[in-house]
Amino acid sequence: MSLREISLSIENELLAQRYARIAEVEKLGYRSYGQRFDFTHTIPQILKDFSPRTAEELAGTRVEVKITGRIFTIRRMGKAGFAHLMQLGEKLQIYIKKDAVTEREFALYQLLDLGDIIGVWGYLFRTRTGELSVHVEGLTFLSKTLLSMPEKFHGLEDVELRYRQRYLDLIANPDVMNVFRVRARIISSLRRQLESRGFVEVETPMMQPLYGGAAARPFVTHHNTLDIDLYLRIAPELYLKRLIVGGLERVYEINRNFRNEGISTQHNPEFTMLEFYQAYTDYLGLMDLSVELLRETAIDATGAPAVKYGEVTLDFSRIRRFTIREAVIEFWKEDLTRPSTDNVRDPEWLARYSHRHTPGEQLVEIFERVAESHLIEPTIIHEYPVETSPLSKNNPADPAFVDRFEIYAAGMEIGNAYTELNDPQEQRRRFEMQLGMRERGDDEAHQMDEDYVRALCYGMPPTGGEGIGIDRLAMLLTNRQSIRDVILFPLLRPEGPIGIAGELRALENGGK
């Protein structure tokens, strides 16, 4: 036997032990991969409904329950034993003693491994130490675990394993399950609020022949029958506004965007965006709507409008508002002389502090450098320069600026909104300006979308539109510092060979 073969057979030892248990379970007349099990209560229901009951109350009125769960801990003591079953992130103790179950059932209990899924029935009681428990009067087997569970005390800490094997993360770390429950509540809250305001949920193409609606590099794919390249969308914006032209008036979409760019604690190549468009309003109307949406979402998701995020508190019932120029002045830290309101309007001053091409780009770059990381408490920043906003409407008083705002919290951009540009002639000029930037080497500049311009030629009502990054909002409302902690399966490099199929094949062939 080579060293390699020896180590392989040793690695298989745990797996082989558990695989052998399957035959023993079946010898007792149970199925190792079970059948339907009609429980009377979930574990969270029992904890919620019966935690207030005292030991005397439980002894007085017998409460019969039939429950299921995965074995999280087991403590065997000869002719009796305790175990904790885990279901939906919560644990309930069960007590099994030889006298109270059949011989066959006790034999089954003795075969159980951590991680097995079983069903038990019996009555509720409190142990000597007061823990609510099920006094088991019968049990059955529902599913076998062949691999060993993560450590019961520390859970699964290896972040790589947690992301690659999210199922294990969910089994071992109950708070992870809660993160994704809160995320689901965020999305359903937003849906409910938008629908109560008359918004219609729509689905627009994920695969687009022309990508647009944002500045980003796309993923490219190919359709064989049509023999055309398609882009995974970087934003749904231009399609949603076509629907506004078509008269839908209030539309929204919650779905994935794909951007072929860096990965970080705040960026995943696919991410979820809410975009909504409301005809006959403008960015100021959306500002008020955003404030309400965010406050209600925070309450629905967490129970309160203010949440702890790391060391700070984010209060979504008190959202500050600054213009981008006010923010530069407010958060200026670069030297002792704070810029004046005249400075931030002065192209020469802007050029002194930024090497970007135009005053607008310079202003945005200065803002991002001096202010963005200080926008911890929820803050609305408004009045953006036209150069960086090719789809927004000009401010009537100052055409170098557009009627646009962004929402920041914890130093992250979580929303972006503007009065939509609905003048086809101006939109054509903006696209041409973007084409110029593209020729100068900006490969994230917008492409000309003639069908979109044609749609505007039919007349789009004055409209406000907004996008909210769902993943980032979920980070804020679940107190997670990385976007990967709010995405069930974040993108990672594929792992190497796993080898489980070979090990299972070896077991089937009798260990060889």
Next chain:
RNA sequence: GGGCCGGUAGCUCAGUCGGUAGAGCAUUUGACUUUUAAUCAAAGGGUCGCGGGUUCGAGUCCCGCCCGGCUCACCA
């Protein structure tokens, strides 16, 4: 892509100056009919991420690579 940090038993982690690879949980065997990170007694389990190099000798030092985390740049 740059910088910093990490990868040791199924899991959580130690490993000193380069000198026989360790603990807890999990596993196996035995004891135990109210335990709860159960306890007690014993046992088994290692490609120290991968590949080179230096050395009498490498988990440890050097080089390259793989995977991950944080961070900077870019972006939402």
